[in-house]
Amino acid sequence: MIEKVRKTLRISHTALDDDIQDLIDSALMELKLSGVKNLDETDPLIIRAVNVYCKAEFGFDNPDAERFRESFEALRTHLALAGDYNALS
DSSP states (O other), X not given: OHHHHHHHTTOOXXXXXXXXXXXXXXXXXXXXXXXXXXXXXXXXXXXXHHHHHHHHHXXXXXXXXXXXXXXHHHHHHHHHHSHHHHSOO
């Protein structure tokens, strides 16, 4: 998943991979704590949630951070309420 997030963040090098992986792990934990049990990292909605979270949290001077954070929160809520995601398969 790190390659997809790196591409989303428009980063072509691996120097920040530790920071990016921390954000990925945080996003997945946020989803888990919200009740999302199906965290299939190949699922398009899980990937989208992680990407949006990383866009919100990456860097210090991001004028769009709040918009991305709200988008993540909305997607997290929808996933937590969806039967396909809140029940173990």
